Amino acid sequence: MLRGSKVGLRARHEEDIPILRTELYDDVVNGSRAEGGPWRPITPGSKDPRLVPDDTDQRHVSFSVVELNGGTLVGMATLWGIDHHNRFAHIGLGLLPAARGRGYGTDVVAVLCHYGFIVRGLQRLQIETLSDNTAMLRSAERNGFVREGVLRSSAWVLGEFLDEVVLGLLAHEWKPDATA
Numbered sequence: 001m002l003r004g005s006k007v008g009l010r011a012r013h014e015e016d017i018p019i020l021r022t023e024l025y026d027d028v029v030n031g032s033r034a035e036g037g038p039w040r041p042i043t044p045g046s047k048d049p050r051l052v053p054d055d056t057d058q059r060h061v062s063f064s065v066v067e068l069n070g071g072t073l074v075g076m077a078t079l080w081g082i083d084h085h086n087r088f089a090h091i092g093l094g095l096l097p098a099a100r101g102r103g104y105g106t107d108v109v110a111v112l113c114h115y116g117f118i119v120r121g122l123q124r125l126q127i128e129t130l131s132d133n134t135a136m137l138r139s140a141e142r143n144g145f146v147r148e149g150v151l152r153s154s155a156w157v158l159g160e161f162l163d164e165v166v167l168g169l170l171a172h173e174w175k176p177d178a179t180a
Helices: 016-025 027-032 102-121 134-142
Strands: 007-012 058-065 073-083 088-095 124-130 147-158 159-169
Touching: 007 102, 016 027, 058 102, 058 124, 073 102, 088 102, 102 124, 102 134, 124 134, 124 147, 134 159
Parallel strands: 088 124
Antiparallel strands: 007 058, 058 073, 073 088, 124 159, 147 159
């Protein structure tokens, strides 16, 4: 397990999947904002590619996020689109509604930075998020990410186009204690 100050990132367990599906993806609004495509229901028991890791895919690493104090599942995190040649990857995370507003997102980003830069030896990490996702923007910036641009009206979400913000962090800019 990778440990932050509040949360741990561990392998996805089978019992995590129904909780993550119900809390993060069954809700149309939450699911629509989290995905790059339209919301659609997933049949219970099916192999939902958003939640069931493919351990053979070297370009995607999935984690379940748990509280260090007690081990309660609080969300999911991913390093995706890993480009081994250019040493680059994207960060993604989703916290269960009851876990939001507790500083877990900032800690998850910090742990993913450690994993990306120290464990994987990457040069660059990138986050793309909706421009009104203030929690993710705050978590990224507290970890040293810099706003690099806005993709205007690039995301179709529940009947309207929204802007997306692109944030980046380079290995030499990263400070492991940036959230302190």
